[in-house]
Ligand SMILES: NC(=O)C1=CN([C@@H]2O[C@H](COP(=O)(O)OP(=O)(O)OC[C@H]3O[C@@H](n4cnc5c(N)ncnc54)[C@H](OP(=O)(O)O)[C@@H]3O)[C@@H](O)[C@H]2O)C=CC1
Ligand SMILES: CC(=O)[C@@H](O)[C@H](O)COP(=O)(O)O
């Protein structure tokens with residue numbers, strides 16, 4: 217029986233992970249759950265799964281859990297709680313479903329404890345990919361992708377020799393504003409931006425899809441997960457989100473992974489790999505799905521993707537700054553403080569002020585993250 221910790225259990229990926237687990241109760245024991253603010257849902261989950269530990273971000277949220285948890289479930293708070301959930305409860309598998317670079321330390325703690333990682337939290341790889349992948353390699357810990365595109369690529373590669381890969385083709389839906397011109401983006405609202413055409417996801421990633429930052433993060437995530445240079449990672453617009461990504465090989469063969477948009481498929485595959493199990497997702501009927509479309513990516517329409525490639529190629533702390541500036545800017549947009557198009561100007565401005573440091577250690581990464589956030593909030 218696999219002992220699992222779910223970091224970010226109350227979010228979109230976290231709740232779907234627990235849904236997958238609850239359909240296979242004989243295979244999993246949930247040993248720890250960690251959340252940010254949603255004490256009510258965390259409490260319900262604690263009673264359903266009876267973990268050894270629950271962790272919540274603040275003392276205020278923790279107050280709502282005291283005296284209400286099942287017998288034998290400990291309560292911890294903040295970064296200490298995240299680390300203990302990741303590394304102190306005997307989990308042999310940790311699902312990293314936190315949103316943002318806040319997931320970095322607990323992911324590293326889980327790796328140091330020798331747990332396999334189911335990784336949804338792409339910001340961690342974008343922030344410190346060289347540290348996370350090196351540490352996982354040294355520990356012999358697998359990093360199993362949950363992000364749908366990376367799960368698709370992982371499945372297409374199927375253990376193939378990387379030298380036979382010509383390029384990765386990451387698909388992008390185009391997000392909430394895929395049919396709008398840049399001029400039409402001037403007055404869009406938060407409510408509009410949160411309407412993703414194909415996926416129901418947390419607020420931050422939904423905004424990232426609309427700005428195309430999400431695809432930029434995914435290009436950098438693919439660079440670290442699959443060890444390929446940026447020249448071999450391309451993005452193609454695919455409005456239907458049926459083809460989750462593709463790999464082109466040196467003999468011109470292109471292998472794709474397809475399915476209806478349902479994150480429980482890649483989540484389950486990351487949990488059961490190398491096996492497959494029946495899934496609750498609705499089967500894909502290509503005849504009913506109709507025509508599938510593919511369009512060239514327009515880097516003028518989507519400058520955030522251009523900036524992500526530039527940061528990726530610059531390397532070192534450039535991607536840390538890119539991610540942190542975006543996190544802060546998206547927070548401001550969601551709070552109604554800035555218009556949609558200011559997200560990209562803030563990222564551009566922060567990157568313009570940043571001199572990337574090569575091969576940074578963790579302290580330098582955290583310093584850059586902090587600096588970029590403060591710049592983005594100015
Ligand atoms: N949703 C999706 O379909 C996909 C998501 N991803 C990636 O997966 C990750 C999670 O995304 P998603 O599930 O959509 O995000 P959500 O916002 O839905 O969930 C985020 C989770 O993180 C928790 N959290 C946030 N801040 C903290 C903190 N400081 N301490 C502890 N817990 C915290 C939240 O807790 P609470 O809600 O209690 O505040 C919540 O459980 C992101 O990196 C995203 O890019 C990748 C592919 C698809
Ligand atoms: C489901 C998933 O993996 C998301 O990252 C998704 O890819 C978002 O869609 P787009 O970024 O392509 O709009």
Ligand SMILES: [Mn+2]
Pocket residue numbers: 363364365434
């Ligand atoms: Mn994705």
